[in-house]
């Protein structure tokens with residue numbers, strides 16, 4: 001640990017704790033200038049490589065650092081302690097660390113909890129909230145497929161067909177596209193009754209969720225992750 005980190009976090013002596021902190025704070029690598037109080041410290045990139053070199057099992061790196069950090073990020077975002085830019089930086093650090101773990105997934109040494117497909121309702125170009133949900137859910141250990149914005153019902157159905165047993169998230173930011181969300185939910189429920197459909201976005205409410213027959217509503221991403229984890 002550098003002097004800088006040691007003085008700030010005197011009890012932090014485990015590499016996984018350091019990695020957790022780097023992801024939570026969005027410290028990508030040594031050269032990163034964000035966050036400013038960690039300039040020059042090793043980041044998620046170096047610490048993940050170091051953990052692998054020290055033969056720490058990939059699953060342990062994932063559970064005790066990456067997922068732990070993103071869980072904290074989700075909770076802090078929910079509680080308004082951090083905001084969109086901090087979540088984006090944490091997600092960047094997380095994906096930097098994940099790149100080193102991909103070979104372990106490929107070898108079947110670690111696995112994801114399930115598949116979560118998410119997209120913004122047809123006609124809706126708003127991206128930010130949907131992407132935050134995707135990042136927090138992915139950071140919670142779910143294989144997350146982001147279909148993007150303006151996603152037609154057909155595209156959702158095709159993705160479900162390709163990923164049996166998945167869960168689906170739909171985001172809408174416009175009152176006009178809430179109607180499209182409703183149609184998509186109906187089609188999904190008619191064709192795949194067992195699939196859980198989560199809905200969200202600024203104009204969406206619990207009563208709207210109930211009315212359209214969706215399974216879960218949350219005003220923030222961590223709620224979605226909790227719901228998905230409860231289903232496993």
Ligand code: B12
Pocket residue numbers: 084123124125126127128129130132133169170171172173174175176198199200201202203217218219220221223224
């Ligand atoms: C940024 C923005 C844009 C950007 C979008 C850029 C992008 N890459 O996303 C641009 C400029 C493109 C845009 C365009 C338009 N916009 Co706009 N936009 C906004 C704005 C300012 C912020 C939206 C946002 O990103 N919020 C931040 C994110 C983090 O919040 P969020 O999306 O709600 O997501 C959170 C939760 O809702 C939840 N969540 C979201 N999705 C999901 C999904 C699931 C499954 C779950 C569980 C949770 C969840 O988690 C997220 C994180 O906490 C809002 C105003 C506002 N303050 O909300 C207007 C707003 C949504 N826009 C509006 C309008 C009218 C438009 C336009 C029609 C404007 C125009 N005349 O062209 C177009 C529509 C284009 C289209 N067809 O979609 C209106 C909608 C009014 C309405 N009631 O329908 C708003 C409310 C502004 C206003 N007050 O008039 N917009």
